[in-house]
Amino acid sequence: MEVGILAYGGYIPQSRLQRSEIAKAHMWFNPGLKGLAKGERAMANWDEDSVTMAVEAARDCLGDYDRSALSAVYMASTTFPFMDRQNAGIVAEALNLNAGLQTLDFTSSQRAGSSGLAVALQVAKGGGAPILFTAAEKRQTKAASPLEFTSGDGAAAFLVGEGKVIARLIGSHTEAVDFVDHFRGEGQSYDYSWEERWIRDEGYMKIVPAAISALLEKTGVDPATITTFCFPVAAKRVAAGIAKKMGLPDSSVADNLQDNCGETGTAHSMVMLSHALEHSKPGDKILVASFGQGSDTLLFEVTEEIKSLSPRKGISGYLARRYAETNYNKFLAFHDLINLERGIRAETDKKTGLTTLYRNKNMSQRMLGGKCSKCGTAQFPKSNMCVNENCGAVHTQEDYPFADRIARVNSFTADRLTYSPDPPAYYGMVQFEEGGRLMSDFTDIAPDSDLEVGMLMRMVFRVKDYDNKRGFRRYFWKATPVDASKKGE
Structure with a gap:
């Protein structure tokens, strides 16, 4: 062959x-x-x-x-x-x-x-x-x-x-x-x-x-x-x-x-x-x-x-x-090429508990949630109990990957009080089309982007936090618009 x-x-x-x-x-x-x-x-x-x-x-x-x-x-x-x-x-x-x-x-x-x-x-x-x-x-x-x-x-x-x-x-x-x-x-x-x-x-x-x-x-x-x-x-x-x-x-x-x-x-x-x-x-x-x-x-x-x-x-x-x-x-x-004054809110210690990281890596790095084998409800994160109020079954959650699933914006905020390396910090609630919700950070939001409720979003693997004291970085999944425009030309 x-x-x-x-x-x-x-x-x-x-x-x-x-x-x-x-x-x-x-x-x-x-x-x-x-x-x-x-x-x-x-x-x-x-x-x-x-x-x-x-x-x-x-x-x-x-x-x-x-x-x-x-x-x-x-x-x-x-x-x-x-x-x-x-x-x-x-x-x-x-x-x-x-x-x-x-x-x-x-x-x-x-x-x-x-x-x-x-x-x-x-x-x-x-x-x-x-x-x-x-x-x-x-x-x-x-x-x-x-x-x-x-x-x-x-x-x-x-x-x-x-x-x-x-x-x-x-x-x-x-x-x-x-x-x-x-x-x-x-x-x-x-x-x-x-x-x-x-x-x-x-x-x-x-x-x-x-x-x-x-x-x-x-x-x-x-x-x-x-x-x-x-x-x-x-x-x-x-x-x-x-x-x-x-x-x-x-x-x-x-x-x-x-x-x-x-x-x-x-x-x-x-x-x-x-x-x-x-x-x-x-x-x-x-x-x-x-x-x-x-x-x-x-x-x-x-x-x-x-x-x-x-x-x-x-x-x-x-x-x-x-x-x-x-x-x-x-x-x-x-690219960390200047010594920028990032303000008091940026001084929070970003130390990552490696034990916690390992125990939750399916959620944080693989973005695995759960799906109830009894009623079919999807949820993120995975838990012992189904979130469907009409079900509530215990120990019925099966692994359910969310990373490649499309979501829509339910709500969003542009926050200039929360520290962000690229203010404002965009975040909000996204609803996955197959079920499941997540309060997520947004990324790759252009300065003149027209975010709106109902906009299609996809999940991308990104750096969540930098621990510059110890040289560690923690990753997580964030939401970004599916169809980024060519604005700014």
């Missing part, structure tokens, strides 16, 4: 910081930044990180797939929220997966995304159950640095295995070269980058072609037959230069999404692959290359199964779901 990609998904945060606003803030210091002021970059909300974005990409990827059939969850990032807690395990919990699976984190290189996918495909060759692979990034960048302009936040996910693949793996190859174009040492918050021309001439233009050449020779594929070439680099004309050097068609060079997203770090080769699959057709050959202490190359051929894949939002759908953010100070605050 052929091994390859069974499904794909993606996620890009709603807010898009206008690069012109970054330039306005720093041109007094470095007028040369004006050349980077075009377009916009994806900007994660204050309650988003690489884990929450990976969860959203995975949900987009899995759709209605039988999640009990998965054998493993892999996650790649260089911005994991936890250095000593398995982040892929948090993703698995949020997706309500069985405990009997493997979870692995891939990190420490900008090619961790492509390396992780290559490993997942290699493991899948063994004939086991499908593997979910995710890659996500929320990079920290110094103010007024080129990376602040060219970076973006986002995630991609793939279901890989044997069987009815939408893109079969033709082959892969890795060149491992300890070429240091940038690095981030232990205890450092920001990347230290080296000179751009050196990186281009000695790195991109030598190491990547070597990896591509080896792959094409190994597979016997004519470079002229490549339909799409995905290479994640913000620098202009580099991908086109590599394509020309390797004999790839000019038309094969994929959009690097720099105009409307930015480079999502180790996730970006995967984001570009997910985006390419959206627009592919049977017979297309997609070449993916990455760069970071060497280069990974993977070659896929799209199959007829792509036609029968169920619709998904994908990278394109999330790019269309946008709000043009013009407040640069909000970006600094959300």
Whole structure:
């Protein structure tokens, strides 16, 4: 049986910081930044990180797939929220997966995304159950640095295995070269980058072609037959230069999404692959290359199964779901780049009782409620007694997942007295269409959003609280509008 990609998904945060606003803030210091002021970059909300974005990409990827059939969850990032807690395990919990699976984190290189996918495909060759692979990034960048302009936040996910693949793996190859174009040492918050021309001439233009050449020779594929070439680099004309050097068609060079997203770090080769699959057709050959202490190359051929894949939002759908953010100070605050006076109400100790967290993880991380086996009433949270006043049965509650169920707003409040990193704090009562109610925080509410009773809402996995004293963050589910508009353009 052929091994390859069974499904794909993606996620890009709603807010898009206008690069012109970054330039306005720093041109007094470095007028040369004006050349980077075009377009916009994806900007994660204050309650988003690489884990929450990976969860959203995975949900987009899995759709209605039988999640009990998965054998493993892999996650790649260089911005994991936890250095000593398995982040892929948090993703698995949020997706309500069985405990009997493997979870692995891939990190420490900008090619961790492509390396992780290559490993997942290699493991899948063994004939086991499908593997979910995710890659996500929320990079920290110094103010007024080129990376602040060219970076973006986002995630991609793939279901890989044997069987009815939408893109079969033709082959892969890795060149491992300890070429240091940038690095981030232990205890450092920001990347230290080296000179751009050196990186281009000695790195991109030598190491990547070597990896591509080896792959094409190994597979016997004519470079002229490549339909799409995905290479994640913000620098202009580099991908086109590599394509020309390797004999790839000019038309094969994929959009690097720099105009409307930015480079999502180790996730970006995967984001570009997910985006390419959206627009592919049977017979297309997609070449993916990455760069970071060497280069990974993977070659896929799209199959007829792509036609029968169920619709998904994908990278394109999330790019269309946008709000043009013009407040640069909000970006600094959300990425913890300034020492902001947050007021007395923000001083509450956010310590998480790990015993309580574990005992309630089905509710808080999996969003499992209950459904009465006697009368069919759904409720959140799950309890020993049915909330239906006409039933009241005891010990009849069965696990009932709420995370993927649509709700409607019953009531809402915009509160400026309660502390919120993004005031006002929106919250309210939501009623799930299949039954069950929840007093929920709302998120991704654009400043000029028209919230109203009856509005459709979906649940998203987000950061509930940051415990900055101990370096812990607690996750929970929040409600967000189903159809976010393009307001703010």
